[in-house]
Amino acid sequence: MIASILLKRLGMAAVTLFGVAIIVFLLLRVVPGDPIAMMIGPGAGANEIADLRARYGLDQPFIDQFGIWLSGILHGDFGTSISLHRNVLGLLMERLPATLELALAALLVAVSLGLALAVIGTLLRRSPGGSLLDAMNGLALAVPDFVWALAFVLVLGVLWPIFPLSGRMDPTLSIPFHTNFHLLESLVTFRFGIATDIAAHMVMPTLALALPLAAVIARILKEALCAAMLEDYVLVARVKGLTEARLVVGEALRNAVGPTLALTGVQFTFLFGGTVIVERIFAYPGIGNMAIDAVINRDQPLIQGLVLAFGALFILVNLAVDISVVALNPRLEDG
Amino acid sequence: MAEQASALGSAATPSRRRVDTLAALLHEPKVIGGGGFILFLVLAALLAPLISPHDPLEQDLMSGALPPVGFAGAQAGFPIGTDDLGRDVLSRLIYGTRVALTVAFVAATLAAVLGTALGLLAGYFGKLTDGVISRLIEIWMAFPPVLLSILIVAIMGAGVASVITAIAIIDWTRFARVVRAETMAQAKADYVTAARVIGFSRFTILLREILPNIAPLLVALLTLEMGIAVIVEAILSFVGLSVSSDTPTWGGMIAQGRQTIYQAWWVFAAPLAALFATVLAFNQLGDGLRRALDPAMRR
Numbered sequence: 001m002i003a004s005i006l007l008k009r010l011g012m013a014a015v016t017l018f019g020v021a022i023i024v025f026l027l028l029r030v031v032p033g034d035p036i037a038m039m040i041g042p043g044a045g046a047n048e049i050a051d052l053r054a055r056y057g058l059d060q061p062f063i064d065q066f067g068i069w070l071s072g073i074l075h076g077d078f079g080t081s082i083s084l085h086r087n088v089l090g091l092l093m094e095r096l097p098a099t100l101e102l103a104l105a106a107l108l109v110a111v112s113l114g115l116a117l118a119v120i121g122t123l124l125r126r127s128p129g130g131s132l133l134d135a136m137n138g139l140a141l142a143v144p145d146f147v148w149a150l151a152f153v154l155v156l157g158v159l160w161p162i163f164p165l166s167g168r169m170d171p172t173l174s175i176p177f178h179t180n181f182h183l184l185e186s187l188v189t190f191r192f193g194i195a196t197d198i199a200a201h202m203v204m205p206t207l208a209l210a211l212p213l214a215a216v217i218a219r220i221l222k223e224a225l226c227a228a229m230l231e232d233y234v235l236v237a238r239v240k241g242l243t244e245a246r247l248v249v250g251e252a253l254r255n256a257v258g259p260t261l262a263l264t265g266v267q268f269t270f271l272f273g274g275t276v277i278v279e280r281i282f283a284y285p286g287i288g289n290m291a292i293d294a295v296i297n298r299d300q301p302l303i304q305g306l307v308l309a310f311g312a313l314f315i316l317v318n319l320a321v322d323i324s325v326v327a328l329n330p331r332l333e334d335g
Numbered sequence: 336m337a338e339q340a341s342a343l344g345s346a347a348t349p350s351r352r353r354v355d356t357l358a359a360l361l362h363e364p365k366v367i368g369g370g371g372f373i374l375f376l377v378l379a380a381l382l383a384p385l386i387s388p389h390d391p392l393e394q395d396l397m398s399g400a401l402p403p404v405g406f407a408g409a410q411a412g413f414p415i416g417t418d419d420l421g422r423d424v425l426s427r428l429i430y431g432t433r434v435a436l437t438v439a440f441v442a443a444t445l446a447a448v449l450g451t452a453l454g455l456l457a458g459y460f461g462k463l464t465d466g467v468i469s470r471l472i473e474i475w476m477a478f479p480p481v482l483l484s485i486l487i488v489a490i491m492g493a494g495v496a497s498v499i500t501a502i503a504i505i506d507w508t509r510f511a512r513v514v515r516a517e518t519m520a521q522a523k524a525d526y527v528t529a530a531r532v533i534g535f536s537r538f539t540i541l542l543r544e545i546l547p548n549i550a551p552l553l554v555a556l557l558t559l560e561m562g563i564a565v566i567v568e569a570i571l572s573f574v575g576l577s578v579s580s581d582t583p584t585w586g587g588m589i590a591q592g593r594q595t596i597y598q599a600w601w602v603f604a605a606p607l608a609a610l611f612a613t614v615l616a617f618n619q620l621g622d623g624l625r626r627a628l629d630p631a632m633r634r
Contacts, residue, residue, distance in 0.1 A: 019474035142618035144566050150607050158596050273479035277570055291482050295489045311477040
């Protein structure tokens with residue numbers, strides 16, 4: 001039963017990804033600007049232009065271009081970036097790890113912060129401190145990552161310069177890396193000085209991405225916790241003399257965490273979308289920042305590759321959430 | 336016959352219901368607070384030429400980068416200082432409300448109309464219609480919204496019209512998802528069965544029976560979407576894709592303030608504070624409207 005659900009989900013994910021590919025391709029083909037015009041100087045001859053068009057496949061008919069692009073992708077060839085003159089897949093592989101490290105760090109912070117806030121909020125649920133916490137939570141929920149990022153730039157980057165404002169690490173540190181997972185690599189190779197520098201660069205973008213998600217987790221989990229605190233098994237444990245904190249963490253949390261998990265997964269995909277503008281603000285060298293440059297430069301092959309990469313990430317996260325929800329809840333098996 | 340069908344929907348008479356709703360709205364502090372601030376912004380936008388102390392585009396290099404009142408070197412004529420070109424920050428902020436609110440009201444309404452129409456169709460007709468629209472929603476949501484909006488504006492060319500189109504094209508899914516689910520639930524309700532038995536056509540049922548019942552939810556969603564639209568416009572201005580630099584926008588001011596943030600942080604901070612407060616106000620208003628208009632939550 002589970003296998004057939006998984007197959008159906010996989011099939012739907014493939015259809016969605018194909019739809020994303022078609023739409024981005026169609027969108028880019030209505031772009032009025034000629035990408036070739038940007039690459040060459042004003043004095044270029046007609047032959048030179050025709051050569052370039054042929055090299056990037058722009059002289060082919062519409063449907064053929066799509067066919068060539070699609071079959072290329074299926075063979076691992078995403079084309080060549082027009083503005084950077086490099087293989088698109090190579091560029092993706094180079095930049096994607098930075099975005100993954102940022103997004104996963106933000107997820108980790110959001111889950112820990114959301115969990116802590118929910119537990120504290122439940123403990124304080126009948127006190128003025130609890131209302132204050134709720135109000136702060138509402139604020140974090142209402143204000144999006146873009147605004148948080150800019151506020152951090154002002155407060156923690158300029159007025160009280162605690163954290164570095166831009167980039168992934170101090171440019172004077174020129175250390176060779178074997179992978180592009182710089183934070184992870186420096187941690188597992190015990191180069192903690194470098195890891196600290198990278199982490200310091202990640203603090204502001206991570207917090208900006210994490211705050212809205214932490215607020216969502218805190219609100220949903222706190223509601224579930226408060227409801228669980230009224231259940232019989234908690235009452236029994238209370239009669240046995242367990243402290244309030246033990247009741248919340250030891251008893252209620254176990255039963256409240258399930259519904260929050262599915263929601264966290266869905267919200268995590270929104271966090272990925274947020275990396276685009278947050279990376280831009282902090283000049284963080286991930287795929288989001290590269291995507292904005294690609295659009296500004298009208299770099300069709302690169303835009304196509306990047307949008308597809310984001311689409312694939314999004315669909316993978318959703319798939320993982322679906323699978324874990326089905327796996328964790330046997331009652332859903334028939335649905 | 337028609338009265339019978341709508342009587343099944345609610346026991347109260349329409350005028351009585353209207354009075355109840357108004358009272359509920361005025362008792363909701365979030366509606367008063369959030370709505371009050373939005374009203375204040377609308378007035379600022381309408382009266383901009385009358386209340387702005389200076390021309391927002393007027394440059395005066397002799398009084399460039401003046402700090403806000405209260406800091407050393409401030410001038411009383413420029414309450415929140417000037418930018419590096421000597422333009423009055425307060426006047427630019429006031430004029431900036433015009434683009435922000437235009438985009439908020441028009442883009443959010445367009446997204447709502449598009450999304451509601453598709454959501455109603457998917458929710459009521461089900462089967463193939465629902466299959467196609469649901470798949471479309473799923474594909475749409477696989478695009479990072481910021482990237483898609485930048486792409487659309489780059490394709491259409493910078494300008495308010497492009498920004499509005501981009502927001503409507505992207506954010507219709509927010510309405511479609513909710514309206515679809517709600518329509519499915521409503522379609523099973525007794526009043527819809529009754530209307531069907533009486534012989535109302537499908538579109539009459541959709542527009543005259545189901546739509547009014549999901550209207551409170553739509554109003555709340557619309558308000559939240561306006562806050563989102565303000566942010567998207569600011570993001571596009573920040574990236575340099577919204578309107579020309581001759582028109583003051585909050586996002587454009589933030590982008591420009593970022594360049595001179597070490598010399599004149601207030602040029603960056605003032606529009607950011609405006610953005611912060613506006614998003615919060617739309618959010619509070621939306622939240623309050625949902626509480627006040629939803630009879631289930633009122634009880």
